[in-house]
Amino acid sequence: MTLPGIEPIATFLGGLGLFFTGIRNLSANMLQIGGKRLREAATGHTGSPVLNALIGTLAGALLQSSNGIAFVLISMVTAGLVPVATAMSLMLWANLGTSTLVILASIDLRLVALVMLGIAGVWLHIDRAGSSARRRAIEVLMSIAMLFFGLELLRTGTADLHSGEAAEAMRIAGASAMGAFVLGVVGTLITQSSASTTIIAVAASQAGLFTFNDAVLLVLGASIGSGSNVLLLGARTRGTQKQLVLFQALAKLLGIALILPLVLLELSFGWPLLLHAVRAMASDPGRQLTLVYVACQAAPLVIVGVFSRPIRQLLANVAPPLAAESLRQPQFIYDGALGDADIALILVEKEQARIVARLAGALEKPDEAEAASLTSLTAAIGRFLGAITGAGEGSAVALPQEQLDRIANLQARNEVVRLLHENVQQFARERDALPPGAVAKLADTLTQGLSAVLMCLDDAVRDGAAEDIALVRQISSDRSTVVDSLRRQLVQAGSQELVYSLTSLFERAVWLVQRYSLLLVDGGAAT
Amino acid sequence: MLAALDAGVSRLLLDLSAVTYMSSAGLRLALLAAKRLRGSGGKLALCVPQASIASLFEISGFSSILSIHRDRAGALSALSG
Numbered sequence: 001m002t003l004p005g006i007e008p009i010a011t012f013l014g015g016l017g018l019f020f021t022g023i024r025n026l027s028a029n030m031l032q033i034g035g036k037r038l039r040e041a042a043t044g045h046t047g048s049p050v051l052n053a054l055i056g057t058l059a060g061a062l063l064q065s066s067n068g069i070a071f072v073l074i075s076m077v078t079a080g081l082v083p084v085a086t087a088m089s090l091m092l093w094a095n096l097g098t099s100t101l102v103i104l105a106s107i108d109l110r111l112v113a114l115v116m117l118g119i120a121g122v123w124l125h126i127d128r129a130g131s132s133a134r135r136r137a138i139e140v141l142m143s144i145a146m147l148f149f150g151l152e153l154l155r156t157g158t159a160d161l162h163s164g165e166a167a168e169a170m171r172i173a174g175a176s177a178m179g180a181f182v183l184g185v186v187g188t189l190i191t192q193s194s195a196s197t198t199i200i201a202v203a204a205s206q207a208g209l210f211t212f213n214d215a216v217l218l219v220l221g222a223s224i225g226s227g228s229n230v231l232l233l234g235a236r237t238r239g240t241q242k243q244l245v246l247f248q249a250l251a252k253l254l255g256i257a258l259i260l261p262l263v264l265l266e267l268s269f270g271w272p273l274l275l276h277a278v279r280a281m282a283s284d285p286g287r288q289l290t291l292v293y294v295a296c297q298a299a300p301l302v303i304v305g306v307f308s309r310p311i312r313q314l315l316a317n318v319a320p321p322l323a324a325e326s327l328r329q330p331q332f333i334y335d336g337a338l339g340d341a342d343i344a345l346i347l348v349e350k351e352q353a354r355i356v357a358r359l360a361g362a363l364e365k366p367d368e369a370e371a372a373s374l375t376s377l378t379a380a381i382g383r384f385l386g387a388i389t390g391a392g393e394g395s396a397v398a399l400p401q402e403q404l405d406r407i408a409n410l411q412a413r414n415e416v417v418r419l420l421h422e423n424v425q426q427f428a429r430e431r432d433a434l435p436p437g438a439v440a441k442l443a444d445t446l447t448q449g450l451s452a453v454l455m456c457l458d459d460a461v462r463d464g465a466a467e468d469i470a471l472v473r474q475i476s477s478d479r480s481t482v483v484d485s486l487r488r489q490l491v492q493a494g495s496q497e498l499v500y501s502l503t504s505l506f507e508r509a510v511w512l513v514q515r516y517s518l519l520l521v522d523g524g525a526a527t
Numbered sequence: 528m529l530a531a532l533d534a535g536v537s538r539l540l541l542d543l544s545a546v547t548y549m550s551s552a553g554l555r556l557a558l559l560a561a562k563r564l565r566g567s568g569g570k571l572a573l574c575v576p577q578a579s580i581a582s583l584f585e586i587s588g589f590s591s592i593l594s595i596h597r598d599r600a601g602a603l604s605a606l607s608g
Contacts, residue, residue: 360551445579449586451551456558467562475588482585510588 008157015153016200022147023196027065029140049089056090060097064195067230069094070248071336074234074241075343084240085312088247092304095251096297098195099290105151105199106206106290113148120145151203158207177267180214184221185228194219194226194252198293206286215285216263216275216292220256223296227252237334242319245336250311251300258299259292330377333384341403344388348410351381355417356461356516359424360454363447366428371421378418385411413519420512424454427505430498439495439502442486446506457513460520469520476514483507528560537569538606542599544576554587561593570594572602 059069073087082090120142127135187197198219205215227249234245259274266273278291304311331354332347355374362370385407389399399407427450431443453475460468483503490499531539539560543549561571572594575581581597584590596602 445583445586448549448551448554449583449588452554452558452587452589455551455555471558471562471592474591477588477591479586479588482582486582486586506586 010157011153012157015150015155015157018146018150019154019200020150020191020196022143022145022150023064023193026140026143026147027063027068029136029143030063052086052089053093056093057097059090060094061100062097063094064098064101065193066091066095066098066195067192067226067233067248068339070230070244071233072340072343074237074244074334075337075340075347077240077244084244087244088304088312091244091248092251092301096294096301099294099297101147102195102198102202102290102293105148106202106284106286109148110152113145113152116141116145117149151199154200154203155207158204158209177214177217180210180217181221181224184218184223185225187218188222188225189228192229194222195293197222197225198289202286202289205289206284212285212288213267213275215289219289219292220260220263220296222293223252223256233336234334237336238329239319239331241334241336243315246315246319247311250315251304254303255296255299258303259296330380330384333381335387338384338387341388341399341407344384345403345406345410348381348385348414351377351384352410352413352417353458353461355421356454357458359417359421360451360458362421363424363428363451363454366425366432371425374421375418378414378421381414382411385414409519413516416512416516416519420509420516423505423509423512424450427502427509430502430505434498437495438490439498442490442499443502445486446502450506450509453510453513457516460517464520469517472517472520473514476510476517479510480507528556532560532563537564537567539564539569539571540574540599540602540606541571542574542602543580544574544599546580547577549580549583551587554583554589557593558589570606572596572605574599574602 060066063069070091073082073090076082077084077087120138123138124135124142127138184197184201187200188194191197191200201210201215201218201222204210205212210218230245230248230252234242237245262274265271266275274292274295275288278288278295281291282288330351332350333344334347337344337347355377358370358374362374389404389407427446431440431447434440434443453472456468456472456475460472483506487499487503528539528541541557541560546553557571557573563569564571573584573596575584575595576597581590581595584593584595594602594605596605
């Protein structure tokens with residue numbers, strides 16, 4: 001038995017579920033497959049505008065998440081792999097690249113979707129022992145099929161809903177220009193994708209659920225929603241990262257700043273502007289909306305192209321680079337980087353390298369405030385590493401063993417560097433409390449020796465050269481014989497407890513340096 | 528010392544006979560010279576007669592990678608070998 005009116009609602013909901021599952025899996029699988037290639041492509045070229053356009057558009061078309069790509073690029077800039085200007089250009093073109101899916105979604109692909117769904121489903125069932133790369137490629141096909149099939153169900157559901165109460169509620173929401181605009185903003189904040197909101201708006205418009213003018217305003221609102229999303233995700237970024245977050249949000253805003261006045265003038269005075277042009281280019285309202293979406297993504301390319309220098313100056317003033325920021329604040333890791341485990345791990349190495357670089361200074365002049373900052377920083381790194389693992393577990397695509405091993409290695413390094421820093425601080429505090437005399441002289445010798453070892457560790461972590469890592473391992477090998485000899489000479493002169501404490505802290509520090517150097521050999525140094 | 532290395536010296540004797548105190552920066556400088564000479568196929572030998580300085584090389588572990596001698600004759604012999 002079926003309740004009256006439930007079928008269109010169930011069809012609509014089922015379509016919505018399939019659509020979002022498809023788009024989520026597509027983005028997750030494509031980021032896994034294409035994220036590394038995007039990084040290689042973005043790193044490998046010299047910043048030529050034509051290549052930026054090609055790589056950015058292709059990345060947007062394939063990865064289907066302009067904000068996801070923005071955060072990959074932010075991570076790459078932070079890691080020093082890509083210049084800021086190149087990242088900005090790639091972001092703009094990637095935004096345009098996301099239009100591909102919106103264009104495809106405006107075409108009736110029901111039969112194609114069903115055939116793809118059949119082939120991919122049967123293939124995944126039969127080819128259980130296939131290579132992970134092949135299975136991932138089929139999963140991409142499956143995701144696209146689910147997305148399009150979901151879209152077809154959405155279209156059917158919305159068409160059947162046309163005269164129902166739910167449709168009446170949507171009509172009320174979209175009845176005013178402002179209502180449609182707000183619906184676009186809120187919808188995108190929920191879906192996290194302006195392309196998704198636009199695709200749903202296209203389906204709803206094709207089914208006659210929205211008037212064309214309202215649907216246009218909904219699409220414009222979706223761009224604002226997307227800009228708000230990137231601001232929310234990047235709320236905790238600082239310095240250059242913040243500049244790039246603001247740039248991506250600004251790009252969305254600039255698109256609307258150019259398009260919205262044209263639309264409002266056209267709606268108010270009937271002047272033949274953008275809407276007139278899209279009507280001339282396509283007869284179907286869905287395709288006309290798609291063209292409006294493409295115009296929103298293309299407009300920032302024009303504006304940023306003309307005002308590139310003042311925009312970058314403005315961003316640098318609003319979010320100056322981080323040189324003078326406190327050690328407590330992570331300089332490299334940030335939540336937006338969690339989507340790409342490879343690059344997130346490089347950022348962790350860079351963050352840990354900052355701590356290693358401070359060890360010799362902490363030995364020379366212990367500072368309680370800096371000690372608290374470093375403790376807080378290692379805790380933040382630990383949480384971030386946990387979140388990378390958590391993001392992998394929550395993702396449709398599991399982290400490969402190689403990445404899990406690197407995470408374990410970096411967790412071990414984090415613990416070792418935390419203990420090493422605590423040990424160095426304790427040694428420095430005890431040394432500074434010593435009265436002048438033979439024990440103080442021993443403490444100074446130990447300080448100079450340990451400081452040299454810590455500086456060599458810094459070199460090895462910073463440059464990652466195999467020769468430097470081998471050197472650290474050699475100089476941090478067991479030296480109990482020489483320390484015992486010093487200990488015996490001074491214990492005879494008294495101050496037994498102080499001498500034992502200092503020499504033990506020294507030996508432990510050197511042992512921890514060796515532990516760290518062994519982890520560098522096993523897991524690679526900071527790059 | 529760095530000027531000598533820049534000039535292309537391939538065998539260097541670092542005589543620390545008159546040195547009574549050495550910091551970690553001095554240790555690092557000796558290591559830098561050894562690395563540069565090793566990279567160009569050269570040699571470095573140190574003459575370290577002072578017990579306190581020799582102890583510093585021992586404590587830092589640098590004695591395991593540097594050629595350290597108690598007198599000039601030993602250091603010169605190591606360089607000519």
